Amino acid sequence: MALKRIVIVAALAALAACAPKRTERESSFADLQFARRAEVPAILTLMPDSPSARATYDGMVDELGADFDLVPRIVTRKTSVEELAQIIGDVKPKAIVVMNNPTLRLYRQYQIARPAAKRTPVIAVLTSFLRESSEGVQNLTGVIYEVPLVTSLVNLRTILKQPLKRVGVLHRPIFGKFIEEQRKLAQTEGFELVGIEVSGKKRSEIREGLRDLRNEKGVDAIWVLNDNVLLDREMLRKGWLPALRRNRTPVVVNVRSLLSRDVDFGTFAVLPDHNALGTQAGQLIGNIAATNWQVDGAGFEYPLSVEKVLDVTFARRYLEIEEQQLATIDQLVE
Amino acid sequence: MTGVIHPQPPPPQRPWLPIAVVMALLIVAGNIVGYILYAKPDPTQPTPAASVTAPPERDTPDEPKTTPTTSLAEEQREAGVRALREGKYAKAIASFEAAIKLDPKVADAAVLLDVAKNLQEAEAQDEIADETETVAEVTPQPRTEPTRRRRVRRTPRRRRRVQREVSVEPETGMLAVTTVPAALTVEVDDFDPQTSPVELDLEPGPHDVRILKDGEVLETQRVVINADQRTKIERDFSGRLARAAAPPPPPPAAPPPPTDGVSKDEELDLVALLDRDQPKETPAARTTTTETPTRDGSALTPTPAAASPRLVVFWPGRSSSTLEQSMRSEMGGVDVRVVTRTGDLRRALSSPTDAVMASPYVLRSNGLAPSMSAKANGSGRYFAVSLEQTPVKAQIANQTIGVVDELGRNAMPAFVQKLLGSSRQPRLRRVTKVEDLLPLLQFSIAKTVLVKERDFSVLEKRTQRKLHTLPLSASATPLAVAFADGGRRAVVERAVRGMGNQSKQSLGVDSWR
Numbered sequence: 001m002a003l004k005r006i007v008i009v010a011a012l013a014a015l016a017a018c019a020p021k022r023t024e025r026e027s028s029f030a031d032l033q034f035a036r037r038a039e040v041p042a043i044l045t046l047m048p049d050s051p052s053a054r055a056t057y058d059g060m061v062d063e064l065g066a067d068f069d070l071v072p073r074i075v076t077r078k079t080s081v082e083e084l085a086q087i088i089g090d091v092k093p094k095a096i097v098v099m100n101n102p103t104l105r106l107y108r109q110y111q112i113a114r115p116a117a118k119r120t121p122v123i124a125v126l127t128s129f130l131r132e133s134s135e136g137v138q139n140l141t142g143v144i145y146e147v148p149l150v151t152s153l154v155n156l157r158t159i160l161k162q163p164l165k166r167v168g169v170l171h172r173p174i175f176g177k178f179i180e181e182q183r184k185l186a187q188t189e190g191f192e193l194v195g196i197e198v199s200g201k202k203r204s205e206i207r208e209g210l211r212d213l214r215n216e217k218g219v220d221a222i223w224v225l226n227d228n229v230l231l232d233r234e235m236l237r238k239g240w241l242p243a244l245r246r247n248r249t250p251v252v253v254n255v256r257s258l259l260s261r262d263v264d265f266g267t268f269a270v271l272p273d274h275n276a277l278g279t280q281a282g283q284l285i286g287n288i289a290a291t292n293w294q295v296d297g298a299g300f301e302y303p304l305s306v307e308k309v310l311d312v313t314f315a316r317r318y319l320e321i322e323e324q325q326l327a328t329i330d331q332l333v334e
Numbered sequence: 335m336t337g338v339i340h341p342q343p344p345p346p347q348r349p350w351l352p353i354a355v356v357m358a359l360l361i362v363a364g365n366i367v368g369y370i371l372y373a374k375p376d377p378t379q380p381t382p383a384a385s386v387t388a389p390p391e392r393d394t395p396d397e398p399k400t401t402p403t404t405s406l407a408e409e410q411r412e413a414g415v416r417a418l419r420e421g422k423y424a425k426a427i428a429s430f431e432a433a434i435k436l437d438p439k440v441a442d443a444a445v446l447l448d449v450a451k452n453l454q455e456a457e458a459q460d461e462i463a464d465e466t467e468t469v470a471e472v473t474p475q476p477r478t479e480p481t482r483r484r485r486v487r488r489t490p491r492r493r494r495r496v497q498r499e500v501s502v503e504p505e506t507g508m509l510a511v512t513t514v515p516a517a518l519t520v521e522v523d524d525f526d527p528q529t530s531p532v533e534l535d536l537e538p539g540p541h542d543v544r545i546l547k548d549g550e551v552l553e554t555q556r557v558v559i560n561a562d563q564r565t566k567i568e569r570d571f572s573g574r575l576a577r578a579a580a581p582p583p584p585p586p587a588a589p590p591p592p593t594d595g596v597s598k599d600e601e602l603d604l605v606a607l608l609d610r611d612q613p614k615e616t617p618a619a620r621t622t623t624t625e626t627p628t629r630d631g632s633a634l635t636p637t638p639a640a641a642s643p644r645l646v647v648f649w650p651g652r653s654s655s656t657l658e659q660s661m662r663s664e665m666g667g668v669d670v671r672v673v674t675r676t677g678d679l680r681r682a683l684s685s686p687t688d689a690v691m692a693s694p695y696v697l698r699s700n701g702l703a704p705s706m707s708a709k710a711n712g713s714g715r716y717f718a719v720s721l722e723q724t725p726v727k728a729q730i731a732n733q734t735i736g737v738v739d740e741l742g743r744n745a746m747p748a749f750v751q752k753l754l755g756s757s758r759q760p761r762l763r764r765v766t767k768v769e770d771l772l773p774l775l776q777f778s779i780a781k782t783v784l785v786k787e788r789d790f791s792v793l794e795k796r797t798q799r800k801l802h803t804l805p806l807s808a809s810a811t812p813l814a815v816a817f818a819d820g821g822r823r824a825v826v827e828r829a830v831r832g833m834g835n836q837s838k839q840s841l842g843v844d845s846w847r
Contacts, residue, residue: 062677063743151773154796188776190798201521201544201551275675276766283763286743302777304770327656328769 037069043285044093045072046084046103052274053099056125059278060097064285068094075103084110088120094293095121095285101133108137121288121295125281126274128226129178130300141288141295143280145272148302149182149223152252152270153191155308156221158328161320167252168194168213169223170206170230179225194219200229206239214249221250224258224266231255240265248318259309261333269309276305309333407437414446423454506535507559511543514570519546545569634702636821637686642669643822645830646682648692649674649841651738651768651789657840664834668826675766676742688821691830694814699745704814706827711844715787716753716806721775724802725782731756736774736783739764750784753808768792788842813841 036042043064047053061070071091075084084106088096098104104127111117124142127133134140149167157164167186171179176197183193194217198205213219224231224240231240244251244264253259253266260266280301288295312332315321326332414429430447433440511520513530520528521544522536530545538561545553545567552571559565637644645665649657649672658672673679683690683700690697694704718725731754741749747759754760763780765771768789774780776797784806785793793801815830817823831846838844 059677062675062680066742066744148773148777150776154772158796185776188799273766276770279764279766283743287761301779302773304765304773304777304779305767327653330653 036071040067040069041094041289042069042071042091043095043097044088044091045070045097045099046075046087046107047072047097047099048076048103049074050100052126055274056099056278056281059275059280060282060285061278062275063279063282068285068289075106077102079106081106081109081113085114093120095123095288097123097125097281097285099124099126101127104133104137108134111138112136121293123281123284123288125277139295141284141300143277143284143301143303145303146178146226147254147270147272147306148185149193150185150189150191151302151306152223152254152268153186153221154189155270155306155328156250156252156268159310159315159321159325161322162220164220165190166192166194166217166219167221167223168196168217168219169225170196170198170209170213171225172200172227172229173197175225175227193223198230200227200235203235203239206230206235207243210240210243214247219249221252223252224254226254231258250315250319256309259311259333261311261313267311267314271307271309272303273305273307277303280304307331407433407440407443410436411440411443411446414443414450418446418450423450426450427454507538507561508564509534509536509541509543509557509559509567510564511545511567512569513545514572515575518552518571520544521546543567545571547571547575634683634688634690634816634818634821635686636688636818637669641686642667643688643825644669644671644686645689645691645826646679646687647672648679648690648696648740650676650740651766657837660836660840661833664837665829665832668829676739687818689815689817689823689826689830691813691815693740694811695749696740697814697816699741702816704816706815706817706830706846708812708814708841708843709845709847710812710842711839712788712842714812714842716784716808717787717790718782718784718804718806719771719775719790719793720782720802721799722781722802725804727754727804727806730754730782731758731760733781734761734763734779736763736765736771736780738768738771738785738789739766753784753806755808769796772796813843815846 043060045057045060047057057070057072064070071093073087073091088110096107098107104124107122111119119139122137122140122142124130124134124137124140126145127142128145130142130144134142153164153167169179179193179195183195186193194213196209196212198209210222213222229235241263247264250267251265253269254271255266256269256271258266259269280303284301307330308328309331310326310329310333312326312329313334410429410433414426414433417423417426417429427447427450430443430450433443434447509522510533511528511530513520516530518530520530520532522528522534522541527546528534536559538559540556540558543555543557544551552575553569555567557565557567645668647657647661647670652674654672654674658670661670661672662668671682673682679692679696679700690700690702692700694707697704718727718730731751735750737746737750739746743764746764747762750762751759763774765774768785769792771783771785772793774783783793787805790803815827817826833843
């Protein structure tokens with residue numbers, strides 16, 4: 001038991017240590033003075049002060065910086081609706097970009113509190129499960145944060161010589177609609193998604209579900225859904241990590257830190273390319289501007305560009321891979 | 335070994351020797367038993383690739399190393415991480431607290447402190463469980479039906495473990511759960527669900543009890559069971575359930591955000607913590623304004639004489655690392671920087687640079703005059719590609735077209751218009767990598783994509799769907815090089831002409847003229 005505990009602790013510590021150090025340069029972002037340009041339309045970006053948000057913002061600047069006045073404003077959990085209204089009143093934006101779920105929630109409160117206010121077009125990015133999270137927000141479009149399964153699998157198949165057809169996933173019932181959508185998209189590229197519903201309340205479900213997927217369903221890969229409930233600390237400790245010890249089936253994850261050479265977990269991580277995400281959001285804004293700032297029918301887009309990370313030691317030991325294709329992987333973990 | 339098991343009679347002056355030998359034997363035996371119980375690998379399985387038992391030391395560049403210049407707070411944080419990995423939670427907590435005291439803003443010490451505290455608490459609970467686990471389920475209690483007293487089923491892992499333990503009389507405590515209304519689901523730890531009212535024999539120690547109705551958790555409680563004692567939980571949910579029955583059930587809460595370390599209810603959100611980027615991925619802060627640098631065509635600023643001459647290569651749509659590596663090795667003495675995005679090119683050109691290699695139209699759009707051009711080793715044709723049907727040239731410009739961005743938002747439409755020979759500027763979706771053209775088609779964002787002939791194989795390799803293609807007569811112009819006035823043109827030009835086959839093949843260049 002002691003050894004097992006040390007093992008799990010080492011794994012958790014390795015995962016926890018992946019948290020970055022906040023540098024002085026990062027924390028100074030909120031204090032930077034951005035010169036305003038009155039001659040071009042203003043785009044207000046409401047964002048957290050996080051690396052992902054900053055990379056996304058940089059992508060937007062590359063795309064739109066020449067033609068629009070991009071105004072970033074840091075939003076925290078302490079920002080009130082009144083403060084947000086003050087910011088919007090000061091900037092007078094033609095469109096508003098909101099980054100992450102708390103910011104979107106705050107913006108929804110703002111819309112509810114000011115029903116008579118002009119409905120400025122809103123573009124949401126870095127928001128988990130955007131369709132569900134954006135219920136009630138008007139005049140909204142955006143880029144979904146989750147990497148589509150088909151994109152992850154196409155990238156994995158590109159480096160494999162062995163077949164990749166059946167892919168298993170554990171999911172809670174509330175994700176049924178999302179899983180069904182992913183199943184349909186994956187089918188177009190010849191993948192079959194095998195889902196097992198779990199309640200998310202018992203660790204044993206994870207262990208048994210993974211055993212079932214590998215032994216009974218015979219899946220070629222396992223996809224780990226970004227679900228905080230299924231990936232909480234206790235689920236990791238007593239569900240996933242024990243079940244994935246000595247695993248030889250590739251595990252596709254969409255969280256970077258679930259792939260570590262110290263932990264038997266993710267094999268292949270496919271992550272949003274935040275800079276490209278900003279460029280994509282910038283193009284959405286460009287399209288809205290071209291249609292006189294109307295978002296009707298714009299809908300949501302999937303992210304187009306991803307970054308790939310491979311546990312190459314695992315891949316070389318247990319998988320048949322095309323060595324030449326490793327050049328297409330952004331980061332090889334050895 | 336025989337000599338050890340049957341040692342010679344100890345000389346009178348060393349009466350401690352037999353005791354020492356016996357103790358040594360006990361230690362060895364203990365290690366062997368420990369190995370068998372905990373570490374013996376499954377003979378049917380090979381050694382795992384990246385076992386969690388691997389040493390926790392990391393030397394990847396994404397983890398900062400402690401240096402003499404590291405601040406005291408940072409050192410404390412590092413010490414805390416090391417202690418955390420070694421399972422020394424008290425030491426880790428002390429280190430993180432010291433780090434926070436020295437500098438409240440230091441990295442994620444607060445989050446790590448929280449992790450350490452949680453792990454310390456979990457360890458304490460595990461220790462209690464360890465002590466009780468060894469004495470459980472050797473002699474099952476007979477079930478007494480009228481009181482619905484049950485013995486909960488153990489997981490297979492735990493049962494196997496128990497079988498290895500020495501037989502000892504079991505000590506259990508009883509948990510009695512009564513609810514109003516009755517017939518609610520009672521879950522204890524990860525054992526099989528029961529129905530209230532119920533009495534359960536449980537091992538002494540903490541247990542998580544959940545009471546549910548139709549899958550909805552009504553209450554979660556941690557109880558501590560003592561041996562030979564009865565612990566009661568009596569709950570009345572009648573009022574709450576009646577209230578809940580009136581309005582429609584609330585929709586499932588939206589999942590917490592991906593980039594915050596704290597969830598909505600202010601509890602540690604581990605996944606959000608894990609989702610944070612690596613430090614090396616952190617982009618540099620913009621220290622100026624949102625204005626995009628523009629070039630007036632007045633040329634590049636050459637590098638100072640003390641530095642290696644610098645060549646910037648713009649290689650849109652493809653991976654830069656392999657090409658950069660081969661060019662650097664084949665063009666000794668020249669600092670080669672390969673960039674793939676238009677924004678990166680603009681930034682690269684704002685630094686001292688002696689030469690730029692790119693398509694002539696890219697050079698001109700950045701105010702640079704091509705003065706050396708390549709002879710391409712392929713046709714350089716473009717293909718129009720669709721998933722539905724073979725594109726019709728006259729209709730392409732009327733649809734949204736996907737293309738790898740080479741010129742940016744304003745110049746690219748005119749370039750594609752010219753490529754198609756169209757009378758109107760098409761609506762584009764620009765991507766940064768050739769492979770990203772495929773999702774444009776898969777997600778129906780674009781009907782058609784344009785791709786250079788030599789890049790078509792990238793799409794072909796990635797999809798099992800049929801790609802319908804239309805070759806276009808227009809060709810991509812081969813690469814060219816522009817030089818900075820006053821820069822070290824001769825050095826760079828010589829290196830470019832002497833470039834090895836690997837780089838030339840990657841660039842699609844046959845020779846230079």
